[in-house]
Amino acid sequence: MTDHNDPMAEIKASFFIECEELLESLQDGLQEMDEGSEDPETINVVFRAVHSIKGGAGAFGLEELVRFAHRYETVLDEVRAHRLEADSEAHKLFFAAADHLSDLVRASRDDLPMPVAESDRLLTSLEALLGDVSDEEVRPEDFEPLGVSLTLDLPDLGDLSDVEEAPEAEEPPADSWIVRFKPEAELFDTGNEPQMLIRNLCALGEATVTCDLTDLPPLESLAPETPYLSWTITLQSTCDEAEIREVFEFVDGLCELSIQRPGAALESESLPPLGPSVTAEIARPPEPTAAPTAATDPAPEPPEPAAAAAPPFPDDTAEAAPRKSKDGGAKSVVRVDLERIERLVNLVGELVINQAMLSQSLGEAGLSPHSDAMNGLEEFQRLTRDIQDSVMMIRAQPVKSLFQRMSRIVRESSAAVKKDVRLITEGESTEVDKTVIERLADPLTHMIRNSVDHGLESPEDRGKAGKPPQGTVHLTAAHRSGRVVIEVSDDGGGIDRKKVHQVAITKGLVPPDLPLSDNEIDNLLFLPGFSTASQVSSLSGRGVGMDVVKTSIQSLGGRISIHSERGRGTTFSISLPLTLAVLDGMVVNVAGETLVLPLNVVVETLSLGPEDVQMLRPGAFVVRVRGGFVPLYDLGVMLGYRPARDRHEGAIVLLISLDDGSRAALVIDAIHDQRQVVIKGLDDSFYRAPGIAAATILGDGQIALILDPADIIAAEGPLRGAELALTQGV
Amino acid sequence: MALRDQLRIMVVDDMSTSRGVITQALDGFGIRNVASTSDGPSALKALASAPVHLVISDFNMPAMDGLQLLQHLRAGPKTKGVGFILITGKADKESIEQGRKLGMNNFLKKPFDPNDLRNCIEAVVGRL
Numbered sequence: 001m002t003d004h005n006d007p008m009a010e011i012k013a014s015f016f017i018e019c020e021e022l023l024e025s026l027q028d029g030l031q032e033m034d035e036g037s038e039d040p041e042t043i044n045v046v047f048r049a050v051h052s053i054k055g056g057a058g059a060f061g062l063e064e065l066v067r068f069a070h071r072y073e074t075v076l077d078e079v080r081a082h083r084l085e086a087d088s089e090a091h092k093l094f095f096a097a098a099d100h101l102s103d104l105v106r107a108s109r110d111d112l113p114m115p116v117a118e119s120d121r122l123l124t125s126l127e128a129l130l131g132d133v134s135d136e137e138v139r140p141e142d143f144e145p146l147g148v149s150l151t152l153d154l155p156d157l158g159d160l161s162d163v164e165e166a167p168e169a170e171e172p173p174a175d176s177w178i179v180r181f182k183p184e185a186e187l188f189d190t191g192n193e194p195q196m197l198i199r200n201l202c203a204l205g206e207a208t209v210t211c212d213l214t215d216l217p218p219l220e221s222l223a224p225e226t227p228y229l230s231w232t233i234t235l236q237s238t239c240d241e242a243e244i245r246e247v248f249e250f251v252d253g254l255c256e257l258s259i260q261r262p263g264a265a266l267e268s269e270s271l272p273p274l275g276p277s278v279t280a281e282i283a284r285p286p287e288p289t290a291a292p293t294a295a296t297d298p299a300p301e302p303p304e305p306a307a308a309a310a311p312p313f314p315d316d317t318a319e320a321a322p323r324k325s326k327d328g329g330a331k332s333v334v335r336v337d338l339e340r341i342e343r344l345v346n347l348v349g350e351l352v353i354n355q356a357m358l359s360q361s362l363g364e365a366g367l368s369p370h371s372d373a374m375n376g377l378e379e380f381q382r383l384t385r386d387i388q389d390s391v392m393m394i395r396a397q398p399v400k401s402l403f404q405r406m407s408r409i410v411r412e413s414s415a416a417v418k419k420d421v422r423l424i425t426e427g428e429s430t431e432v433d434k435t436v437i438e439r440l441a442d443p444l445t446h447m448i449r450n451s452v453d454h455g456l457e458s459p460e461d462r463g464k465a466g467k468p469p470q471g472t473v474h475l476t477a478a479h480r481s482g483r484v485v486i487e488v489s490d491d492g493g494g495i496d497r498k499k500v501h502q503v504a505i506t507k508g509l510v511p512p513d514l515p516l517s518d519n520e521i522d523n524l525l526f527l528p529g530f531s532t533a534s535q536v537s538s539l540s541g542r543g544v545g546m547d548v549v550k551t552s553i554q555s556l557g558g559r560i561s562i563h564s565e566r567g568r569g570t571t572f573s574i575s576l577p578l579t580l581a582v583l584d585g586m587v588v589n590v591a592g593e594t595l596v597l598p599l600n601v602v603v604e605t606l607s608l609g610p611e612d613v614q615m616l617r618p619g620a621f622v623v624r625v626r627g628g629f630v631p632l633y634d635l636g637v638m639l640g641y642r643p644a645r646d647r648h649e650g651a652i653v654l655l656i657s658l659d660d661g662s663r664a665a666l667v668i669d670a671i672h673d674q675r676q677v678v679i680k681g682l683d684d685s686f687y688r689a690p691g692i693a694a695a696t697i698l699g700d701g702q703i704a705l706i707l708d709p710a711d712i713i714a715a716e717g718p719l720r721g722a723e724l725a726l727t728q729g730v
Numbered sequence: 731m732a733l734r735d736q737l738r739i740m741v742v743d744d745m746s747t748s749r750g751v752i753t754q755a756l757d758g759f760g761i762r763n764v765a766s767t768s769d770g771p772s773a774l775k776a777l778a779s780a781p782v783h784l785v786i787s788d789f790n791m792p793a794m795d796g797l798q799l800l801q802h803l804r805a806g807p808k809t810k811g812v813g814f815i816l817i818t819g820k821a822d823k824e825s826i827e828q829g830r831k832l833g834m835n836n837f838l839k840k841p842f843d844p845n846d847l848r849n850c851i852e853a854v855v856g857r858l
Binding site: 007008010011012014015018044045047048051052054055056057058059061066070073074077137138139140143145146147148180210212232262 | 747820827830854
């Protein structure tokens with residue numbers, strides 16, 4: 001096998017992919033069991049997942065994986081056989097074992113050191129569950145292999161493919177029958193004639209008749225009145241069983257008769273019971289194949305076409321067969337190298353830019369909007385967008401795998417802080433860009449830990465608050481107005497705002513005399529340096545604060561917001577763009593610079609009148625919008641393009657709405673247009689300026705910065721809002 | 731012509747990894763006439779039109795396990811004589827005894843190396 005190194009490596013790679021799928025169904029199955037599923041197929045699936053992983057691991061000599069999977073499997077087998085009753089404690093252990101199994105799979109895949117100590121710890125617990133189960137196996141030497149001499153006796157095995165019969169080029173369709181007919185001596189005594197019966201049978205449809213000569217003795221020992229022959233007739237006919245029985249009506253009880261559908265072989269009671277006799281039978285010399293049989297067939301039927309060529313040997317039938325998806329529907333799957341998709345995504349990005357440039361130059365050429373060229377361009381634009389959406393869909397994956405990882409985090413973290421926590425997930429099928437999913441794992445892990453550790457109260461405190469001892473963490477995903485929103489919420493005590501405010505003041509993050517709104521206090525959690533050593537517990541204390549979470553979400557073009565209610569719980573909400581590659585943007589001009597804003601935050605555009613703006617203090621303005629006040633920000637000032645102005649009359653303002661429900665008005669100079677832009681990430685060598693998300697190339701080849709309005713406003717600090725809150729109170 | 735050139739084998743296993751491993755091993759012995767399927771019913775279907783000399787089947791599979799497949803094979807007039815090797819992760823007495831009764835020709839316990847597979851096959855069909 002040394003010369004097959006490559007294929008084996010390939011198989012090994014696909015083994016690990018297969019493992020991921022198996023681990024997923026293992027998790028699902030365990031979840032169902034834990035929820036009280038009585039379906040025997042559930043434990044079967046769970047067992048098979050572990051079993052299959054063990055089997056594959058064995059083939060690649062992954063010993064630690066085999067060692068662990070083997071014992072785990074044994075315990076599951078006991079549950080499957082109802083010899084072991086698994087309670088919720090056992091389920092917990094099964095979950096832990098599944099988590100560990102996935103660690104072992106990943107460690108094996110990445111050639112990392114094996115967590116052997118953890119295997120031992122879990123195995124001890126599993127063994128304890130097991131008691132003493134006899135694990136006695138049959139050794140290969142105790143089994144007498146049964147030779148299949150028949151194949152060897154075939155004189156011309158080499159021509160097998162030509163000689164071996166294949167009467168039907170394809171499997172007989174559903175409207176066919178297999179009739180086995182073995183006359184008894186009485187049948188002949190009563191003057192019946194098998195030939196007639198078979199001929200009548202053939203009248204029902206197209207039939208293939210095979211005569212079984214195996215019982216035929218040599219001529220010298222042949223008893224003329226003893227029936228030795230039996231026939232198998234494959235009948236292609238839409239007739240029902242009764243019509244076939246009718247043919248044999250007069251020989252009822254004078255023959256052995258079995259009528260069945262192809263493939264239904266065993267369920268049928270008409271078959272002789274299988275037992276040692278069968279064993280004896282196959283040890284015999286070769287079963288004559290049908291072609292030679294047909295040639296010597298004494299039945300008067302025309303012999304089947306022996307010359308019919310054997311069909312081509314089906315190659316890897318299963319691979320071509322559609323894969324069954326979980327919900328039972330057939331869906332075929334192609335595995336594609338991610339690099340190829342990346343390339344396609346990039347090309348489509350270029351196409352979008354190219355199309356934009358073309359639109360622009362045709363527009364500049366002064367073509368009428370009703371000209372053929374412009375109409376064609378519109379069509380081109382639509383197609384480009386469709387292609388783009390389709391390409392993005394290739395990259396999209398359900399968040400399910402991510403959520404499953406989080407259920408593990410909940411199990412581990414709740415055990416670490418000795419809280420009873422239930423994770424409820426929703427929207428697992430929500431699809432998000434693959435890169436986003438990968439890069440969400442860390443921040444989400446931290447948020448979940450945070451919820452379990454800080455969000456939920458201790459069981460005692462919950463009791464005092466009149467809550468059930470078991471805390472709940474909700475993890476949900478949903479598509480909302482062109483973005484993906486992922487929420488982590490707990491039913492804990494909510495944020496202790498007094499304490500948070502105090503901490504922030506102590507740490508010098510906010511001036512002590514500044515009044516802050518509830519929402520602003522909550523948002524202090526995201527400030528760098530807020531996370532303190534005194535908060536570090538065994539769990540979330542990894543030196544990572546929520547500010548890091550916020551930064552990672554922002555680097556994905558996402559935003560995070562927080563909502564908390566004292567005594568009721570806290571919700572962290574992450575809003576992410578569907579894709580990292582394109583954006584529907586509004587192209588604007590500010591102080592001579594071309595900038596792009598995400599279109600989905602823009603609620604409306606206004607032109608400011610003299611009455612609309614009120615000054616809170618020099619440099620701080622609010623805009624009256626339909627009776628309410630919205631803080632006004634001059635983009636040109638915020639980005640350092642120009643000095644602050646005192647008057648804004650006549651300015652164009654974009655009213656934007658942020659995920660946390662807050663609104664703001666951004667002063668700009670002009671709106672160019674709305675268009676799709678391709679997001680080009682800024683190189684790491686650029687200093688990360690607050691409010692700048694990325695860049696893009698416009699149709700005219702110009703480079704424009706893409707802004708993140710929420711980030712711009714956040715960079716101004718929460719203080720503006722506080723002042724606004726005061727204003728609104730007036 | 732050596733037996734390995736003529737032998738036709740069907741590999742049945744729900745895991746593509748295992749199918750791949752076995753097929754690779756067979757390829758290493760010079761056996762090229764190998765078909766594979768992921769479950770018993772499709773194996774039976776394929777065998778109806780393209781018979782083989784030997785079926786190498788996993789035990790633990792959804793829908794139809796290896797021994798049920800064997801039972802179906804033995805009940806089919808065209809397949810009752812086919813050689814049958816069961817590959818199993820756990821060679822417990824009960825299953826092996828059941829296999830023996832059904833006319834299993836040999837079994838192989840996982841994990842195995844290509845040499846084990848070769849020995850197992852040769853015990854059934856003779857020298858490759």
